[in-house]
Amino acid sequence: xTKTINHxxxxxxxxxxxxxxxxxxxxxxxxxxxxxxxVMEGLSLAMVFDKLSTRTRVSFDVAMKQxxxxxxxxxxxxxxxxxxxxxxxxxxxxxxxxxxxMVRMSDHENMQELAKYAEIPVINGMTNQSxxxxxxxxxxxxxxxxxxxxxxxxxxxxxxxxxxxxxIDASKIWDFDFVMALPxxxxxNVPKGVNFTNDAKVAAKGADVLVTDTWVxxxxxxxxxxxxxxxxxxxxxxxxxxxxxxxxxxxxIHEWEEVSEEVAKSPASVIFDxxxxxxxxxxxxxxxxxxxxGVKLAKPLGF
Ligand code: CP
Numbered sequence: 071x072t073k074t075i076n077h078x079x080x081x082x083x084x085x086x087x088x089x090x091x092x093x094x095x096x097x098x099x100x101x102x103x104x105x106x107x108x109v110m111e112g113l114s115l116a117m118v119f120d121k122l123s124t125r126t127r128v129s130f131d132v133a134m135k136q137x138x139x140x141x142x143x144x145x146x147x148x149x150x151x152x153x154x155x156x157x158x159x160x161x162x163x164x165x166x167x168x169x170x171x172m173v174r175m176s177d178h179e180n181m182q183e184l185a186k187y188a189e190i191p192v193i194n195g196m197t198n199q200s201x202x203x204x205x206x207x208x209x210x211x212x213x214x215x216x217x218x219x220x221x222x223x224x225x226x227x228x229x230x231x232x233x234x235x236x237x238i239d240a241s242k243i244w245d246f247d248f249v250m251a252l253p254x255x256x257x258x259n260v261p262k263g264v265n266f267t268n269d270a271k272v273a274a275k276g277a278d279v280l281v282t283d284t285w286v287x288x289x290x291x292x293x294x295x296x297x298x299x300x301x302x303x304x305x306x307x308x309x310x311x312x313x314x315x316x317x318x319x320x321x322x323i324h325e326w327e328e329v330s331e332e333v334a335k336s337p338a339s340v341i342f343d344x345x346x347x348x349x350x351x352x353x354x355x356x357x358x359x360x361x362x363x364g365v366k367l368a369k370p371l372g373f
Contacts, residue, residue, distance in 0.1 A: 076359045077185045079194045081202050081239040088358070089243050095367060096210050096347070096354035103136075103350070109357060109365045110139030114168040117195070120146040120175050121288050125321060126195045126203065129348040130172050130356075137353055142168070161187035169363050170356065176289065191359035193352075198232055198289075204320045205236035206351035209244060211344045212279060215316055219244040223312075225277035226250045227270055227301040228328055230259040233283050233320050238264055249273045253297040270301045274310040281318040282328045295327060304330040308338060316340045 081089055099106065115134045119127065127143065134141045146152055151160045161184045164171055170191045175181045178199035185192040194202055212219045224246050226234055234250065238261060241248040250266040251273035252259070260266045267273050274280060285298045303317060317339045323329060333339060357365050 073189075074362070075185075075188070075191055076362065077188075077192045078202065078355050078359055079181060079185055079192060080200050081205070081236065081243060086243040092354045092358045093206065093210060093213070093351070095357060096206065096351045097213070099353045099357075100210075100347070100350040106136045106138075106353070107366070108138030110134055110137035110360070112139075113170075113360060113363060113365070114140040114142065115170050115172060115356070116164050116168040117141060117143045117172045118146065118149065118151075118174070119144070119195070120152075121196070123174055123195070125345055125348050126172075126174055129345075130193075130195065130352055133349050133353045133356060136349075137356070139169075139356075157183045158187040160184070161192075162189070165189035170359050193355060193359060196232060200236045200239070201232045201320070202236050202239070203348065203352055203355060204233055205240045206355065207344055207347035208237070208281070208318060208320070209240055210347045210351050211318065211340055212316075214343065214347075215340060216278060216314070219246045221246065222278040223247045223249070223276055224279040224281060225273040225311075227273065227280065227282040227303050227307070228252060228285055228298060229256055230261070231283055231287055235261070237281070249277075251301055253301070255297070270307055271310055274307040277311040277315055279316055279318055280308060280311055283320060284322070284324045285328055286324065298328070302328060302330060303333055305332050305336075308333055308336070314338075318344055321345055 117130055131141045157180055165188050171188060172193040172195045173181055174195040176198050178197040181194060181197050209219050229252055237248055250260055250264060251270045254268045280303050282303050285295045286293045317333050319329060319341050321341060323334060357367055361367055
């Protein structure tokens with residue numbers, strides 16, 4: 071019989087009710103943050119990075135350790151992968167040592183290949199295509215601030231990217247209205263069926279959440295940003311949002327390009343709650359991925 075492995079690579083690959091259950095667990099774990107259950111005792115997580123990271127690296131490390139587990143962190147340059155050793159061999163070897171692998175890998179297909187050969191869960195810590203752990207933290211933050219994401223209007227400003235794609239995926243699970251505002255010459259980047267406009271004010275009007283990301287992603291250094299200035303989230307755009315509209319950003323910010331300093335440091339900005347929630351959301355993701363390794367889940371979870 072084939073063993074099911076709970077990979078956390080892309081939200082559409084997981085039953086929406088399971089994703090919502092993981093979210094419920096994240097809230098429960100946050101409530102227990104001063105006495106976290108030691109459910110990862112004896113379990114180890116390998117973390118592999120081929121790009122820079124602050125939040126993903128620290129929050130996964132702390133999440134695993136607070137739950138009683140162990141971590142080993144490696145960057146690509148310290149490993150045989152990408153040189154002498156194939157992804158298949160790396161996946162099979164790591165599967166003999168640790169209980170799960172969290173990977174930040176530029177190439178999404180390489181991550182999928184790692185998951186194909188791994189005999190343990192693989193967690194997507196960001197690829198060029200998606201950033202599902204970030205979106206779990208974002209939805210958790212929205213639920214904290216406005217009880218539910220369902221029915222809210224979430225406006226994205228700037229180019230389509232991996233975080234934007236995970237928002238699009240999340241909109242189908244939590245049933246919120248997602249609109250993108252981006253320069254006209256980038257219209258072809260918008261995935262089919264996604265609501266978009268070239269007028270930032272149209273997107274901001276009536277929004278509950280205004281969200282953006284750097285205009286220049288890791289690896290795109292040197293990109294011309296002139297055309298993005300009309301999409302900067304500033305006080306004028308925030309004022310068009312609903313009462314109590316919040317500003318979100320996965321961080322790091324390119325100061326002060328995609329967001330003004332005034333907005334980033336305003337009471338409407340929830341960026342540090344969002345960063346903190348990476349920790350809680352990822353504890354729940356780890357617990358779900360490792361539940362077949364004996365990890366006990368809080369009740370009720372709904373899955
Ligand atoms: N938001 C995010 O993924 O941050 P890091 O790149 O620092 O991990």
